[in-house]
Amino acid sequence: MPFESLSAETLGNIYVGLLGLAVLLYGILDGYDLGIGVLLPPRDEKCRDAMIASIGPYWDANETWLVLAVGLLLFAFPEAHSQFLQTLYIPATLMLLGLILRGVSFDFRAKVVQGHKRRWDFAFKYGSLLTTLAQGYMLGIFVTGLRTDLWAQGFALLAAFGVTAAYAFIGACWLILKGEGKLQEKAYKWARRGLVMLAAGIIAVSLANLTLHDDVRDLWLSAPWGIMLMAIPLTCFALLLMCGVLLKKLPEANGKGEWLPFFIALMVFVLSFAAFGISYYPYVIPGKLTIMDALSDAGSLRFLLVGTVVVVPCILAYTFMVYRIFAGKAEKLSYY
Amino acid sequence: MDVLVLSRLQFALNISFHILFPTITMALAWFLFYFKLRSDFSGHPVWMRIYRFWVRVFALTFALGVVSGVTMSFQFGTNWPGFMEKVGNVAGPLLGYEVLTAFFLEATFLGIMLFGSRKVPNWLHTLSTFIVAFGTTTSAFWILSLNSWMHTPQGYEIINGVVYAKDWSEIIFNPSFPYRFAHMMLASGLTASFVLAGLSAYRMLMGDEKIAPRLTLKTGLYTAAILIPLQIFAGDMHGLNTLKHQPQKVAAMEGVWETERGAPLLLFALPDEEARDNRFEIGIPNGASFILTHQTDGEIKGLNEFPDEHPPVAPVFYGFRVMVGMGLLMLAVSWAGSVYLWRRGALPRWLQYTTIGMTFSGWVATLAGWYVTEIGRQPYIVSGVLRTEDAVTALPAGNVAFSLTLYVVFYGILLVAYIATLGLMCRRSVAIEEITDKERSDIKDPALGAAKA
Numbered sequence: 059m060p061f062e063s064l065s066a067e068t069l070g071n072i073y074v075g076l077l078g079l080a081v082l083l084y085g086i087l088d089g090y091d092l093g094i095g096v097l098l099p100p101r102d103e104k105c106r107d108a109m110i111a112s113i114g115p116y117w118d119a120n121e122t123w124l125v126l127a128v129g130l131l132l133f134a135f136p137e138a139h140s141q142f143l144q145t146l147y148i149p150a151t152l153m154l155l156g157l158i159l160r161g162v163s164f165d166f167r168a169k170v171v172q173g174h175k176r177r178w179d180f181a182f183k184y185g186s187l188l189t190t191l192a193q194g195y196m197l198g199i200f201v202t203g204l205r206t207d208l209w210a211q212g213f214a215l216l217a218a219f220g221v222t223a224a225y226a227f228i229g230a231c232w233l234i235l236k237g238e239g240k241l242q243e244k245a246y247k248w249a250r251r252g253l254v255m256l257a258a259g260i261i262a263v264s265l266a267n268l269t270l271h272d273d274v275r276d277l278w279l280s281a282p283w284g285i286m287l288m289a290i291p292l293t294c295f296a297l298l299l300m301c302g303v304l305l306k307k308l309p310e311a312n313g314k315g316e317w318l319p320f321f322i323a324l325m326v327f328v329l330s331f332a333a334f335g336i337s338y339y340p341y342v343i344p345g346k347l348t349i350m351d352a353l354s355d356a357g358s359l360r361f362l363l364v365g366t367v368v369v370v371p372c373i374l375a376y377t378f379m380v381y382r383i384f385a386g387k388a389e390k391l392s393y394y
Numbered sequence: 395m396d397v398l399v400l401s402r403l404q405f406a407l408n409i410s411f412h413i414l415f416p417t418i419t420m421a422l423a424w425f426l427f428y429f430k431l432r433s434d435f436s437g438h439p440v441w442m443r444i445y446r447f448w449v450r451v452f453a454l455t456f457a458l459g460v461v462s463g464v465t466m467s468f469q470f471g472t473n474w475p476g477f478m479e480k481v482g483n484v485a486g487p488l489l490g491y492e493v494l495t496a497f498f499l500e501a502t503f504l505g506i507m508l509f510g511s512r513k514v515p516n517w518l519h520t521l522s523t524f525i526v527a528f529g530t531t532t533s534a535f536w537i538l539s540l541n542s543w544m545h546t547p548q549g550y551e552i553i554n555g556v557v558y559a560k561d562w563s564e565i566i567f568n569p570s571f572p573y574r575f576a577h578m579m580l581a582s583g584l585t586a587s588f589v590l591a592g593l594s595a596y597r598m599l600m601g602d603e604k605i606a607p608r609l610t611l612k613t614g615l616y617t618a619a620i621l622i623p624l625q626i627f628a629g630d631m632h633g634l635n636t637l638k639h640q641p642q643k644v645a646a647m648e649g650v651w652e653t654e655r656g657a658p659l660l661l662f663a664l665p666d667e668e669a670r671d672n673r674f675e676i677g678i679p680n681g682a683s684f685i686l687t688h689q690t691d692g693e694i695k696g697l698n699e700f701p702d703e704h705p706p707v708a709p710v711f712y713g714f715r716v717m718v719g720m721g722l723l724m725l726a727v728s729w730a731g732s733v734y735l736w737r738r739g740a741l742p743r744w745l746q747y748t749t750i751g752m753t754f755s756g757w758v759a760t761l762a763g764w765y766v767t768e769i770g771r772q773p774y775i776v777s778g779v780l781r782t783e784d785a786v787t788a789l790p791a792g793n794v795a796f797s798l799t800l801y802v803v804f805y806g807i808l809l810v811a812y813i814a815t816l817g818l819m820c821r822r823s824v825a826i827e828e829i830t831d832k833e834r835s836d837i838k839d840p841a842l843g844a845a846k847a
Contacts, residue, residue: 115505133486
């Protein structure tokens with residue numbers, strides 16, 4: 059068997075890295091399309107058509123990163139997976155129902171009679187919203203170390219709001235990149251609002267985070283590591299500030315730099331995720347279960363790693379290819 | 395009801411709803427590849443029309459398969475934590491390979507297949523269609539490998555109560571896998587063939603006189619006529635394999651309580667688990683022995699040889715008869731239809747209605763077959779290794795009752811919406827998809843050019 063020389067510790071780190079990659083890519087990719095779902099305006103059908111057209115070729119593959127993430131958690135860290143989903147049974151169910159509504163609405167809306175189309179759009183919007191809220195809530199409870207007390211619930215609600223704002227923001231930035239005319243104007247407006255909510259959300263979640271685990275607080279408030287780590291939130295806020303300025307200036311720039319807000323949103327996601335990862339490593343469930351506690355059999359992990367090192371680069375390559383093929387402004391969806 | 399019953403109901407509901415859609419898309423993807431190739435080689439626009447209609451059916455079906463599949467992937471963690479604790483070292487990598495080698499492939503190239511034909515060169519569009527078809531089959535390969543391993547586990551060892559993988563090729567190619575894989579792929583082919591034929595017959599009934607539905611009616615019925623004997627053969631082989639590895643399942647399928655030589659083939663009976671006997675038996679003497687052992691006085695092990703280790707008899711017994719009955723009906727309809735299409739080029743009215751009625755016959759047979767094999771494995775979730783009751787969650791039953799209720803409501807609505815939407819798409823296709831004069835003059839084959847496409 060290849061990778062025989064890798065120790066269990068190394069394997070654990072590799073798999074937690076893969077898991078992180080899958081979660082991060084899921085957050086960014088399904089984040090923007092769920093965000094667009096949340097933003098769908100109830101009274102403007104043309105706008106909804108254009109918004110949904112901008113995610114048409116991608117959403118399916120975007121959602122697959124969630125399956126990979128939950129799969130990796132399942133077989134690399136079965137104990138963590140089972141604790142996580144047992145505690146969060148109801149929110150996980152609601153998230154799945156939201157994803158079902160969102161996913162099927164996408165196809166039904168294009169194929170049913172006019173009167174029903176609105177209903178499916180409604181299902182699309184509220185399915186997306188249910189998903190983002192549930193995901194944020196689950197993230198919140200997860201960060202507390204699967205606590206269920208009142209303070210943890212409050213934190214989770216804050217996270218639900220924060221994640222929804224983050225998705226709506228990156229969704230609006232995607233629309234700036236892919237949309238034109240009236241839709242793009244709206245997208246600028248949404249992005250400006252989303253930016254404020256996101257910034258507020260990041261501050262609130264970060265501060266609340268310091269109260270949850272002593273070692274996390276000690277890490278961030280220690281010298282010299284804490285000071286060096288402060289570069290992450292500082293960069294993050296510098297980027298958000300820059301984005302705020304850009305969102306005011308770009309509408310007059312004749313289409314130049316339309317990719318910048320999305321790029322900044324992407325960087326903010328990466329930085330926030332990095333801060334999250336640094337805070338909780340080496341735990342797979344914060345404060346409760348470490349990588350090594352939860353790691354499954356090394357032999358099975360090696361067997362899967364063989365495929366992973368071959369296949370994951372291919373997945374990234376053809377995902378990149380599809381984004382290249384459909385680059386440029388979104389066109390009306392047609393099966394041609 | 396306790397959490398075990400509720401969790402089993404929920405899993406059964408989820409997987410039954412899920413399997414409806416991949417059963418169509420696995421084979422429909424290959425049909426689409428065939429349509430695309432016909433289009434590429436003949437240059438006749440009708441094949442592209444056919445492709446476009448069916449790619450829409452594919453997109454809708456695929457989306458339902460994806461969302462119900464995502465739900466499936468969470469079920470292990472939410473309801474069956476004991477499954478991963480015990481056999482995760484085997485199940486995990488197989489599921490992982492499915493996600494990595496199949497899901498991403500399908501989902502990514504689906505975008506090009508659906509929306510990319512004007513954005514990419516034609517060869518890449520054809521290739522994308524092929525890749526999606528290949529991806530769906532790969533997905534079936536991994537998941538059926540895992541499922542088969544749960545029926546006929548091998549290549550593992552148990553240390554401290556946990557299963558560890560010893561030999562991956564023994565695990566992947568476990569004894570029942572080749573049979574189950576062939577049986578399921580053929581089931582998918584038949585299901586898609588009847589959807590193809592049924593919806594085409596419906597289009598024609600609604601007054602669609604173009605050649606597209608006539609061609610797909612032919613494609614569907616001819617394919618079904620070829621596949622159904624193959625399926626009967628594959629099913630028979632699978633049955634023999636089951637007899638070797640899971641005799642208690644076969645005993646339940648045949649309703650054999652006491653071990654006997656020359657067991658009859660029961661056409662009908664009411665199995666009575668309390669009396670441990672059948673009532674109202676109608677059977678062909680020595681039939682079961684002949685089919686299963688290919689000898690009229692062959693010995694069939696009875697259920698009483700497996701006290702507390704055999705599945706509930708009635709669902710397995712009835713499920714098996716529903717599956718076989720549906721298979722025979724498919725044989726009759728596809729062969730009669732093929733003869734009419736071959737000789738007269740059209741179906742008589744009654745057969746056209748029957749074909750429409752048979753549109754989703756594949757679903758009935760597939761579900762019945764899966765119930766036979768899955769209930770037939772009970773009381774185990776992994777044969778001889780893990781009992782179902784030991785794998786279930788310790789959550790309060792109320793939580794599962796809540797989620798189950800929501801799934802029932804959602805899936806009910808979605809199934810109705812799915813079938814209604816397919817009907818609407820057919821009715822709409824009557825008015826559209828006309829071929830232009832320009833296209834007509836470009837057609838090389840005059841016989842096809844004269845007809846409406």
